Amino acid sequence: MSFAVEVLNLTYQFPGSETPSLTNIDLKIPWNTRTLIVGANGAGKSTLLKLLSGKHLCLNGKILVNGSDPFSPVHSTKDGEEEYLITTYLGTEWCHMSIINRDIGVAELLNSIGMPHFQQRGDTLCEILDVDLSWRMFKLSDGQKRRVQLVMGLLKPWKVLLLDEVTVDLDVIARSKLLGFLQWETRTRQCSVIYATHIFDGLSEWPDRIWHLKEGSMVDQLDYHRDIKFVDSSEATGNGSVTFSPDGPTVHISKVKSLHPLAQSWLHGDPSDLSHLLISDVDQPLL
């Protein structure tokens, strides 16, 4: 069976560093899956995603993405007539690309990276991310710039998408549509997504697997469908419902299906944990 990603006994230490950032990582990620990586700041999420994208050379262990070493110069592959990038890595450096702050039109920008060759995909992405081709980049809000960037980053189809928290300033609708698009992609063609995030809103139904990286080690690997059950809490009035009172401004929000409590409990006790400062569920004010 071929895997989207296969990692065997990977240990990675940055040059000049005293300790490894990743230790003895073993992973097998099948095709047509969505993997969520959860970990405290400094746990090694970005390092892992960058290694998978070929940005760092793996010296200890083995990494195969689409069956090949991601550090090799081969960056695309063919499925029939279609050409695919093997990996697309969208991370924090990519978010700061200087071109997005210039006085340039969105249509011009997208055309310069090959939109005409991927017209249908580009149109779909512009529609789901609500990007207007007549916008000028320097006039956009941060969230609008991010949406244009995401259209750019996702325009060319990929086999393995590595997302390193790039949805942080999307509004909830754009984020939800983007996650829906990625879910649809993984269901309709041979590809997989690995997503490292600290934001769990709207993710409860999204992943197939949820992994916990702690101090460079993969300490939990859950199968979403097999291992996770959402249960009604005794004080909840429903499951994920919102009731607007006709008589006033009161809104009743029942406990919603969320992976946030799982992440909170995993990260409790992990290094860089400040969970003692968190407002508990019970005390949390409704803003």
Ligand SMILES: Nc1ncnc2c1ncn2[C@@H]1O[C@H](COP(=O)(O)OP(=O)(O)OP(=O)(O)O)[C@@H](O)[C@H]1O
């Ligand atoms: N270029 C580098 N040189 C040396 N050490 C590094 C470098 N980049 C990251 N590290 C170290 O590797 C470890 C993992 O960092 P990484 O950026 O992968 O964490 P992360 O889980 O992505 O964190 P965050 O949630 O804050 O983005 C940290 O201890 C960090 O200090």
